[in-house]
Amino acid sequence: MSDDYWDRYRTAARACERTVFWHQPTRPAQVLAELAAEAERRDLWFDQYAERGAVELLEEQLVEIFGTGGAAFFPSGTMAQQAALRVWCDRAGVRRVAMPDLAHPLVHELDGPRLLHGLEVIHLTTGRTLSTAERLAAVPGRLGAVLVELPLRDAGCALPTWEELTALSAAARERGVALHVDGARIWEAQPFWDRPFTDIAALADSMYVSFYKGLGGLAGAALVGPSDFLDEARQWRKRMGGTIFRMTPEAISGLVGLREHLPRMAECLAWARALADGLASRGLTPHPTPPHTPTFEVWAPGDAATVNDRLLAFMEREGLQLTGPWSAADEPGRVRTELVVATPALAHDPDTVAGWVADVVGG
Numbered sequence: 001m002s003d004d005y006w007d008r009y010r011t012a013a014r015a016c017e018r019t020v021f022w023h024q025p026t027r028p029a030q031v032l033a034e035l036a037a038e039a040e041r042r043d044l045w046f047d048q049y050a051e052r053g054a055v056e057l058l059e060e061q062l063v064e065i066f067g068t069g070g071a072a073f074f075p076s077g078t079m080a081q082q083a084a085l086r087v088w089c090d091r092a093g094v095r096r097v098a099m100p101d102l103a104h105p106l107v108h109e110l111d112g113p114r115l116l117h118g119l120e121v122i123h124l125t126t127g128r129t130l131s132t133a134e135r136l137a138a139v140p141g142r143l144g145a146v147l148v149e150l151p152l153r154d155a156g157c158a159l160p161t162w163e164e165l166t167a168l169s170a171a172a173r174e175r176g177v178a179l180h181v182d183g184a185r186i187w188e189a190q191p192f193w194d195r196p197f198t199d200i201a202a203l204a205d206s207m208y209v210s211f212y213k214g215l216g217g218l219a220g221a222a223l224v225g226p227s228d229f230l231d232e233a234r235q236w237r238k239r240m241g242g243t244i245f246r247m248t249p250e251a252i253s254g255l256v257g258l259r260e261h262l263p264r265m266a267e268c269l270a271w272a273r274a275l276a277d278g279l280a281s282r283g284l285t286p287h288p289t290p291p292h293t294p295t296f297e298v299w300a301p302g303d304a305a306t307v308n309d310r311l312l313a314f315m316e317r318e319g320l321q322l323t324g325p326w327s328a329a330d331e332p333g334r335v336r337t338e339l340v341v342a343t344p345a346l347a348h349d350p351d352t353v354a355g356w357v358a359d360v361v362g363g
Helices: 003-015 028-042 053-066 077-092 112-117 133-137 162-175 186-193 197-202 227-239 248-260 262-280 304-318 343-347 350-362
Strands: 070-074 096-099 120-123 145-149 178-183 206-210 221-225 285-287 295-301 334-340
Touching: 003 304, 028 053, 028 248, 053 070, 053 197, 053 221, 053 248, 070 077, 070 227, 077 096, 077 112, 077 145, 077 178, 077 206, 077 221, 077 227, 112 120, 133 162, 162 178, 178 186, 186 197, 186 206, 186 262, 221 227, 248 262, 262 285, 262 295, 262 343, 262 350, 295 350, 304 350
Parallel strands: 096 120, 096 145, 145 178, 178 206
Antiparallel strands: 070 221, 206 221, 285 295, 295 334
C-alpha cells in the first residue's frame, strides 16, 4: 500500500461521522474530555509510577476478572510480554522459548525478545497451524517458556478448541515449562469458549491483556499471574523504562472499556458470524468459518488498487467508514482484508453491511 493511498484513506476516514468496523473515530479533545468526566465521576487521583489511583483500580478489577494473584499495568504489550518471558526464562535458567512463527513478538516487534533479552526462539508452529499439546511434544530440548497467542491474529484470529487448550496446558505443566498467553484479544476470544475468564487464566502461568484493541482504550496493557511472578515483572518494567511517572489517562480508558465494551463481546461475535454468512452468500470467503472472534479475515476475487478506489468512493459518498484498505492476497487475482467488529457495528444490519462490502469488492 503506497503512502499516497494511506494519506487519502486517512483523510476520507477522518471526514466520516460514522463507522462500521473498529471503534468510532473521535478527536483527541473529545476523548480527553470524556476521560476527565470519568475521572471526576470516580473522584480519581493521579497514579504515580504505576501505583495508586486509576492504575491500582484497574489492576484490582483485573484480579477480580481473572482470579489471579495479582496484575501489573504496563505502557505497552511489547514490554509486558518481554518482561514475562524474561522472568520465566531466568527462573528456568534456559533462554529457549517456543512460540508460533506468526506470533506478534516475531512478526511485529523487530526481533525484540532476542536482541534485548538474548532469547532463542523455537517455532512451536509454522503458518496458520494452531498450538496444541502435540506441537509442543514435537519441540525437543529444554524450554524456558512457551508462548501461545489467543487468538492467533495473523491466522485470522483463529483459536484452538477448549479441549486442545486444556491439553496444551497440561502438557506444559507435565514438562515443567511455563505457559504464557498472549491475550491481547482475550476479551474477544472468551465468547468462543463460553468459559469464565477465571477458567481461561487458570490454564496459564501468566497472561498479557491489552486495553486498546477490543476495549477501545488509549493504550496500555497488563500482566496477570502469581504475585511473585509480577514482583519480578515489575522490576523488568522499571529496567525497560516502563514505570512512567503518570499513566492515569490510559488506565481510565481501560476502566471505561471494561465497563462499556467487555459486556458486549458475545453480541459482537454473533454479529460477526451473521456478517460472515452474508459475505459467503455473496461469493466472498470469510476465514475462519464461522469466525472464532469478532475479528476475522475476508478474501475475495479482485485487484487491490481497484477495490481500494471503490472503497474510498463509498466512504466519501456515504460519510461512513467501512473496511480498512484491501491488500493483494497470496493467490493471484484475489484480495484480502481484516474486519474488526466492535460495538459500533451493532448499530447496523449485518446483511446490509455484507452487501456494501460485496459491492465495494465487485463493483
